[in-house]
């Protein structure tokens with residue numbers, strides 16, 4: 472193993488080495504043939520940068536905000552389930568790493584640590600958002616919302632691409648044995664996980680989003696939107712943000728890489744005030760620059776945060792995010808940008824199939 476990881480991908484091997492083959496595949500894999508999983512990072516390479524020269528880039532400011540909360544740089548952590556397999560402190564370590572570099576974290580509803588523990592482990596101004604899966608038993612979702620409100624979470628992120636779990640071939644039909652695993656946002660303390668009891672709602676519709684709006688005054692982001700049509704619906708239904716995501720290639724295989732649909736979605740919501748974010752395959756500072764040039768306000772990383780967690784807990788998460796921050800700052804300097812406001816669409820040459 473490399474002694475000092477120098478880029479984000481260098482951290483992946485540490486997760487592989489620290490979990491069983493089964494859990495490694497759980498974290499790594501995508502749906503079916505993994506076309507979308509492979510395409511997410513590759514697609515970034517099809518976009519070329521158009522740097523500007525002879526601009527003073529001696530002072531660079533990578534900071535931005537999401538939903539009014541400051542970030543030191545435009546990269547946050549996307550929700551991924553079950554951090555306790557990657558590190559004993561689980562999501563508490565992730566949150567500490569995130570907060571130490573001024574980033575944001577979307578906590579999965581399927582976390583192993585309670586959202587109260589996570590909130591208590593970081594300063595109160597840390598942008599923590601809670602991801603929600605719409606379950607058949609809506610009362611469990613409502614209970615999680617109430618707890619997030621009480622714990623000072625800044626927003627909710629509703630995952631909309633998951634009426635059912637995508638088909639992943641790695642488990643060969645075998646299901647992970649989740650007996651004894653804690654999912655404290657989904658299960659009450661006296662309950663054991665049971666797939667019959669905890670089921671995703673395959674009958675949820677936009678009416679559930681309207682209901683959510685009535686239930687809480689927290690702003691909400693819809694995660695998993697991939698078309699202009701759904702982006703327009705999201706605006707109509709009161710979303711404060713859209714996270715363009717294909718679930719890291721884990722749901723419907725064959726959907727486009729997220730960077731390839733970003734411009735379509737940004738254009739569809741232009742003027743609405745809704746913020747657009749992206750996740751999927753972000754591994755380099757130049758990926759961040761490209762997404763911002765196409766109109767994203769911020770990007771999020773899923774697997775790389777788990778790699779960092781396995782490398783060295785909070786410190787590893789901090790390192791992964793720190794590398795992205797440094798690489799972004801360098802990419803800004805080399806392309807003539809002093810602030811994120813300078814990162815505009817004229818900085819990017821898009822492939823012919825992508826409409827701006």
Ligand SMILES: Cc1cc2nc3c(=O)[nH]c(=O)nc-3n(C[C@H](O)[C@H](O)[C@H](O)COP(=O)(O)O)c2cc1C
Nearest residue numbers: 498549550551552579630718719751752772773774
């Ligand atoms: C192991 C794993 C677990 C995930 N769990 C969740 C989850 O609980 N809720 C959710 O909305 N998305 C979940 N996702 C999707 C991520 O939020 C995110 O969309 C994806 O990982 C981004 O792609 P990247 O891993 O290439 O950065 C998960 C992804 C992985 C890899």
